[in-house]
Amino acid sequence: MNRLLQYTYPRRAYFNRSALGGLETELGRLFDSALADLAPIARSPRFAVDLYADKDNTYVRAELPGVNRDAISVEMADGYLNIGATRQVQDESVALNRSIAIPESVQADKVTAAYENGVLTVTLPKQEQAKPRKINITVN
């Protein structure tokens, strides 16, 4: 039964990479995968995060499938968003943590978060003065 018991690293979609690239390089992943068979990937404390923005808000979408809803913590401190969660993996509790720098200043009291289908979406409204505004300049 070798087939059923083989752990493999998630295969990436090669041509869908964003222009900014990922945090990991090929070599980084090669080393990770060499060691990966020693500790199954499902126990890895890393999770993917996407950053979006529109004119009013900054959005953070984190892939957190299968975590305990009540244990998800979202905190805003000093321009960094800290996301924490725990996941139960076969009688073990894995702690996931990530600190993301938010590019624009945020109205901290208006931050909301929703967890749906394993994806956590945090909406961070921008400060009023950070929103793009047209400034009319008269040239004399």
Next chain:
Amino acid sequence: MSFINQILPKITRSTVATENDAAGATGFTLKPVYQLSQTPEAWTLVAQLPGVTKEGLEVTAEDGLVTIKGRRAWQQPEGWTSLYRESYDSPYALTLQHDNTVDAGQIQAELKDGLLRVSLPKAAALKPRKITVN
């Protein structure tokens, strides 16, 4: 070859898309993070499929293969600009070969919060059996 595959899986990674029908426009699919465990009665597969809903999920069992295909439901809204992406939009696909050691009629699957749990009951011949001695 499989020993080398375990140590350096990158060697066997192909650069051409091999999955076809589950894939979207680009033809690429992603292999989800998954774990297999077993009890004397069944194998349990736990796969991480963030963003996949029941409508986008397809679990099929045929010919000694268990295939899982999942499509994400979320589309990026019009006004949003992506600043930094780590996740991929491609659908998930996972195929596991069991060679008829699984009772296909009794497979049960549950999708909750992006985590898929599939229970694959072992075929009767594989269950541990006590043999009486005369």
